[in-house]
Amino acid sequence: MEQLTFQKKQIAFYRSGEGEETPVVLLHGFCEDSRVWDEWLDFLPQRSYLRIDLPGFGNSELLENLSIESMAEAVNAVLEHLNIKKCILTGHSMGGYVSLAFAEKYGEKLTGLCMFHSHPFEDSEDKKAGRLKSVDFIKKNGHILYVRQMIPQLFAYDYSKGYQMEVNRLIHNAIHYSPEAIIAALDAMRIRPDRSEVLKNIACPVLFIIGKHDNAVPLELSMAQAHLPKIADIHVFPTVGHMGMFSAQRETAKVFKEFLSTFGL
Secondary structure (H helix, E strand, O other): EEEEEEEEEEEEEEEEEOOOOOOOOOOOOOOOOOHHHHHOOOOOOOOOEEEOOOOOOOOOOOOOOOOOOHHHHHHHHHHHOOOOOOOEEEEEEEEHHHHHHHHHHHHHHHHEEEEOOOOOOOOOOHHHHHHHHHHHHHHHHHHHHHHHHHHHOOOOOHHHHHHHHHHHHHHHOOOOHHHHHHHHHHHHHHHHHOOHHHHHHHHOOOOEEEEOOOOOOOHHHHHOOOOOOEEEEEEEOOOOOOOOHHHHHHHHHHHHHHHHHHHOO
């Protein structure tokens, strides 16, 4: 683990692999940290990878007035610290929201983008109300009960029993985050703007990894974004929920490798 100071807080990041190719930067989702990528990386080609703990999660400290935009600025601070001029950005769920905020501000640094169970649209009114309800639940009942109820729902229902080890590991990791960080992230996601225009105008190729049984990002929402970029590579996994890096490791890694190869990334 390495760290840097951003806005007086410590941001943790992890480097692995080596090579002259453009590095792949991996951003985790809500109530996750960079460890979600550990096993998935075993199926990817040898090259340079950078995993970042977003503020408030993993070993990164919570920023004051957390927002999706400040998370993107923290990502850029890591790239600046490492003198990385270009990268391929992969964002899972909330990490995809951060990726698009990064693309909006630092688009010239992207040679490729992977939206991994994510989308560019702002929350619906029902979704915003649900996030507020989650905040109230955490304040009344604590974050441990919240993550124990929330995380199993990220896996496709028919397959959740087959991934108890991964579910339990994610819960174990998440209970160590502070309730303040979880609430701040919920609020940041709730107030984020629509970035469909960013995706529409993005210059680099975009890979979409979509789970047909994703409860967090419904299929119709995933497909609504697929036509937006000028160059899109779209893959729908019929038995996958929101956590394809676990439930379809080889399959999702294969399409990611093909994406890198097809576009010479």
